[in-house]
Amino acid sequence: MSIRVAVVGGAGYIGGELLRLLLLHPRVEVAAVTSTRLAGRRIDGSHPNLRGLTDQRFLAPEHLSDYDVAFLAMRHTETMGWLTRHSGLAKLVIDLSADFRLRDPAVFQRYYGLPHDTPGALDSFVYGLPELHRAELRGADRIAVPGCTAAAAILALHPLAAGDLITGRVVVDARTGSSGAGAGAGEQNLHAERSGAMRVFAPVGHRHEAEISQETGRTVTMTATGFEAVRGVQVVCHVALREGVDEMAVRRAYRHHYQDERFVRVVAAKRGNYRFPEPKILSGSNLCDVGFATGTGLGTADAAIAVGALDNLMKGGAGNAVQCMNLRMGWPEELGLTFPGLHPI
Template sequence: MLRVAVAGASGYIGGELLRLLTGHPRVEVVLATSNTFAGRRVDGPHPNLRGRTKLSFAGHDALEERAGSYDVLFLAMPHKQTMGRMARYLELAGTVIDLSGDFRLRDAGVFADYYETAHTAPGLLGSFTTGLPEWHRDELRTADRISVPGCMAAAGILTVRPLAEAGLIDGPVDVDARTGSSGSGVSAGSSNLHAERSGAMRLFAPTRHRHEAEVAQATGLPVRMTATGVEAVRGVQVLCRVGLAEGTREADVRSAYRKAYADEPFVRVVAHKRGAYRLPEPKILAGSNFCDVGFAVDGARASLVGALDNLVKGGSGNAVQCLNVRFGWPEETGLEFTGLHPN
């Protein structure tokens, strides 16, 4: 059994990691850290884990104290907290999988621009492999430093990159992203109270959402992203508006998606002419590791649509999929849940 530790395990992403890893047949979770809940059982903040584990939280100091007792370290810490400690984290485990935003971008200047702070470990930026198996599988097989993309970035990359690789996009990409309230995290603050969020469609990033830099980095295209909070708890949907290269037909767009994702276990092409779910819809993906991608073509322009669960394929599930790739296991291991309908 592979021994794993989860740092920052009391948040939503950490809870999803524990849910997936405690059900993983080849993994034993030996340590889950949280300074806030140190000494308390993990099924307190994560009541869905009742009866699934007897694990209790330890403080973050336990990562040092128990070094050598785990093989893989998952970091589910808030943005800007891992970069200052990463050099030490890399000494504590053979493989480190970071789910924060600190090592997603390769350029320290771009990081400073989007995160509004200087990167404190710029020399490590290029040493992390992007944790998106669909586009980095070969690198992930031997990677010991993995950085999992942001939820809206993962959806945007999976949606746009097949057409970018095929040379079918002409000009910039406009990404209109929508996300549920869990994307704000467990400590979101007063603006995300139910009384404030219920019934709202809040455009919280009218320009330059930080995930646009990840999509631009992955596709080589200029990207503009807006982000809106919607009433759902889980889910991300991105609507990416693009111009098509001269002569591009609908059949070419469909072919690019089919070529890119024909053998992928967790990406499905959903582009039908009719039906309630004729295009990707996050509602039916809750709890699953799927990302659905689709499109609609109108002459020289196309609307590209992607949907996923922000906590699973947009975070913890993607991290577990990377773990499976890294250790040579079937990618579906521990990720078999298909989502619910109706939900």
């Protein structure tokens, strides 16, 4: 028996990735895909990789009816007002925008530059990272999927933060591919401008640092750089270890938290080309690789780095959303998400 699903805002990169996963999902019927701009046009015109998988056309949002699950892939700051007007759209709402990720409306206003339309609704959403909130997600009717760099950093830092192995401020150095800017990105993301560049586009105050702080309970400073890739996020998180915490304690913490997780792998090898997490080999997968390094090679005996890597459109977006849906529906979390990535690519 399948459930009826709608993708609201299906013309962008995240919408396309959701459709790729949902059209192949064994327990899902894609009942509606909306786009205001492209209403009436074929979906595979915007997502050519879906040719032969669907003959559907984009639907104008005003023609939506009711569904079992609605995935909201709209622009940041648009979802909160839209959802108020369509509160009865679906039994389960999974939002991939930033509008319901933060619990504190004052923090939302600081990072997004405007007051939240429905601050009272923030607490009704569960933060959609199964590795941290699995129990809550099983009963959630509203889920807010994390940002891509936030997910990578939170998963990289979680064993250290949860075990109280670190102290002081966390500094996150993030790198992201061009698809992270979305399908409607401006002049700065033209191939002629971006190709070959390593551009620091958020030297301070990146929006995802608020999510990382919220989920780790640590003060976080984040810098973001665009690098030569279409897909992929890598974060290098600089931390100070508490006195007496050594590499073995760090390794035990990662093993404890992730030994039973289907979509998180600990990658911290002594040698080889892929000693630490690298996004290239994760393209198309729902995996997040995390790793670490400690010791005097970092300048001080009590310093460490935590590294995370993922595909920003998958574990950093659509894949994580489908994982949350599977969990909420009581299905195996890996259903429709078993693709392992490619090598070489």
